[in-house]
Amino acid sequence: MALDRFGRPIHYLRLSLTDHCNLRCVYCMPEDMTFRPQDALMQDDEILRLVRLFSGIGFDKIRLTGGEPTIRARVTELVREIAATPGIRSVTMTTNGILLGKLAADLAAAGLKRVNISLDTLDPQKFRRLTRWGRLEEVMEGIRAAEEAGLTPIKINAVVVRGYNETDVVDLAALTREYPWQVRFIEMMPFGGATEFQLQQTIRAEEIRARIEARLGPLQPVDGGRLDGEARLYRLPGARGEIGLIASVSQPFCASCTRARLTADGVLRMCLLREKEIDLLTPLRRGATDETLRRLILEAIWQKPWGHGLAAGEIPVNRVMSEIGG
Ligand code: SAM
Ligand code: SF4
Secondary structure, three states, rough: EOOOOOOOEEEEEEEEEEOOOOOOOOOOOOOOOOOOHHHOOHHHHHHHHHHHHHHOOOOOEEEEEEHHHHOOHHHHHHHHHHHHHOOEEEEEEOOOOOOOOHHHHHHHHOOOOOEEOOOOOOOOOHHHHHHHHOOOOHHHHHHHHHOOOOOOOOOEEEEEOOOOOOOOHHHHHHHHHEEEEOOEEEEEEHHHHHHHHHHHOOOHHHHHHHHHHHHHHHOOHHHHHHHOEEEEEEEEOOOEEEEEEEOOOOOHHHHHHHEEEEEOOOEEEEOOOOOOOOEOHHHHHHHOOOOHHHHHHHHHOOOOOOOOHHOOOOOOOOOOOHHHHH
């Protein structure tokens, strides 16, 4: 397995299938977002070649993301081929859930293990305001379909934005009493052109926790409060599911980061919140050998930054979240 220069094993690839999306969430992209042309995005054979190279250097976990991964043409076939790549032990997906009602069963049959579904509120009007045009009912249908297809345990991701959904954390957290889901609250992170909004309206994990506890009672740490990936896990008394707090801004988890991100246009980004990128697609299209690409990847891993610089006011401006792959 490849190590970075700080000794962290890097074996988890977040692979963006497209920068396009069927929603326009206010914290993710501007309403008039322009997307890359299809030929600027990795084609299926290019994705599969890079996946084989990553697995060859020890990557065993792949999360498909975007943009919205379910709108990629042939997504089911891609999942099947990625899941069948030797060395890949788990293929999961982060999705807004809108198309899961149609796709969940096929994706599960193709080898997808689990899904994280983004859902910031249970109020249809607020959902529309946050996503600019989404229909909550479609996401709820997507969650049901994912559960039926065995894409479990279901994880729900909620970004909390002041003035939009800070009071909704209570109803979302209460879902865990009834369902065996992990509901995770995420601090909004600043990217690109939306920084004013993102800096003013971020809500810290401590405030989210206080809001939940004030209405639903004390959150009990799960496993002594250890990190599960990026989330610190808690449970409401007697609940079936868990609550996760993802404090990427106020309490970064960089020391335990094992990730690399491959954007839909084929550049490797070793830290979500750092601008540095290593282009793999251009050399690949110019005929680079596997060995050359492998060396580029290993060098990028070695140079992975220790962590982000938000505390020092360093905000990445070259891409918004949907162009990186959350
Ligand atoms: N479209 C899919 C979705 O919404 O789940 C996958 C891509 S989306 C960029 C991945 C995750 O990033 C989502 O859970 C989304 O809520 C989160 N996200 C987007 N912008 C964010 C921001 N500024 N800060 C924190 N999380 C953000
Ligand atoms: Fe699309 Fe996901 Fe970004 Fe929302 S968070 S605009 S669903 S990519």
